[in-house]
Amino acid sequence: MKIAFIKPNIGRMEHSLYVDEGRMEPLMLAVLAGLTPPDVECVLYDDRMEPIPFDEPVDLAAITVETYTARRAYEIAAEYRQRGVPVILGGMHITLLPEEAAGHADSIFLGDAETVWAQVVEDARNHKLKPRYEGPPGVGQLGRVLPRRDLFKGKGYLPLTLMQFVRGCRFACSFCAVSQYFDKKHYHRALDDVVREIEAQDRKFIFFIDDNIASDHKLLAEFCHALKPLGLHWVSQASLDVTRNLPLMKLLEKSGNWGNVTGFETITPGSLKDARKSPNLPRFSQYKEEVRILREHGMQSWAAFTLGYDHDTKESIEATVDFALESRFTLAAYNILMPYPNTPLYKKLEKERRHLWDGKWWLHPQYRFNHAAFVPKLMTPEELTDACHAARTRFNSVPSLFHRFADVKTHLRSISRIGAFWKYTLLFKKEIPKKHGMRFGLH
Ligand code: SF4
Secondary structure (H helix, E strand, O other), X not given: OEEEEEXXXXXXXXXXXXXXXXXXXXXXXXXXXXXXXXXXXXXXEEOOXXXXXXXXXXXXXXXXXXXXXXXXXXXXXXHHHHOOOOEEEEOHHHXXXXXXXXXXOXXXXXXXXXXXXXXXXXXXXXXXXXXXXXXXXXXXXHHHOOOOHHHHOOOOOOOOEEEOOEEEOOOOOOOOHHHHHHOOOEEEOOHHHHHHHHHOOOOOEEEEOOOOOOOOHHHHHHXXXXXXXXXXXXXXXXXXXXXXXXXXXXXXXXXXXXXXXXXXXXXXXXXXXXXXXXXXOOOOOOOHHHHHHHHHOOOOOEEEEEEOOOOOOHHHHHHHHHHHHHOOOOEEEEEEOOOOOOOHHHHHHHHXXXXXXXXXXXXXXXXXXXXXXXXXXXXXXXXXXXXXHHHHHHHOOXXXXXXXXXXXXXXXXXXXXXXXXXXXXXXXXXXXXXXXXXXXXXX
């Protein structure tokens, strides 16, 4: 038996296929391959950088689906099904919208696949695939399974190892699909399992792709203690409330944490309330204290903003760029607020009849990447799209790069930090305009 694991691309530009040069390892597909019985041959095809050999004989195509890749994932599923290959779709988008997904596959997987994957493989082997499987959200890599990282060879992924410790998050931001999926809970792997996995790696630069590694401060402190002797450099995603726990900040620094992706979201107090961004709300004063603490601890932060709330204007979006430049963030993402299916934000906009693209931007043939998908309150959709694009362009300009780089507390701390700053900032400077306005899917 042979299974093809597929990571779909987002789509294409007007003239050619989009190749994502900032692509990272698709960790969860390697975990599933690790859970597959050893007599089954596993192959990985990454649509972001290689053509999928649809005519190669396989017994099952397993496709992971995010909202951004749904259109392309359904195209890939159709190619396999035309050739008589059964298809199973999984991932967060499928769990949020099972009815939509069921029309594009022989089987769908809702929730986390770990506990039920062996059954899926057995059923596929016996040609008895069920239309729907369900696994409860929970702890990752059960049974101490290790990802099949050998499948990543030759795919040109960024030189950092992806790993996971915590899944889910205790907060409930209004736009967040993670919070919806995990029902405001988080789950973590046993610490000694994670340490064992780290020790098996040659590479000592790790990205923990946890939804929010700081969801539980006590747990994060234990994690830092366990990491300290391993001599790693690591990054992750962490909510801003961590800056209010100074002993934890010290521990993060000592454990080799170079910085994290952090959702600042907005500097407009009304918008912060719209986002229900509770980790950012207490004593809000334009993040001055939080940024000072991050810099004091040497964090090379990647600030994530979501723009387009009911209190946002073109001017307030420009002001977020001023703030990010003053803070000398390593990277910043200026994301248009996206109504992900079934989130509180989606439902609110539906009630107010403010959705564009028939309320299904991820499938609409005319929708373009990074364009507004709803009617904002204080701007037109085009103004919101343009303001976000202008914010990205200004933040990634050459003068901005040099201004942000000149920070002895963070980027100039060591030769390796300098190297990381230039490698990733230049990569994002190149990638961001490439993606803007891209179509979803190939057809
Ligand atoms: S803190 Fe981050 S992961 Fe948690 S609910 Fe908010 S956006 Fe989602």
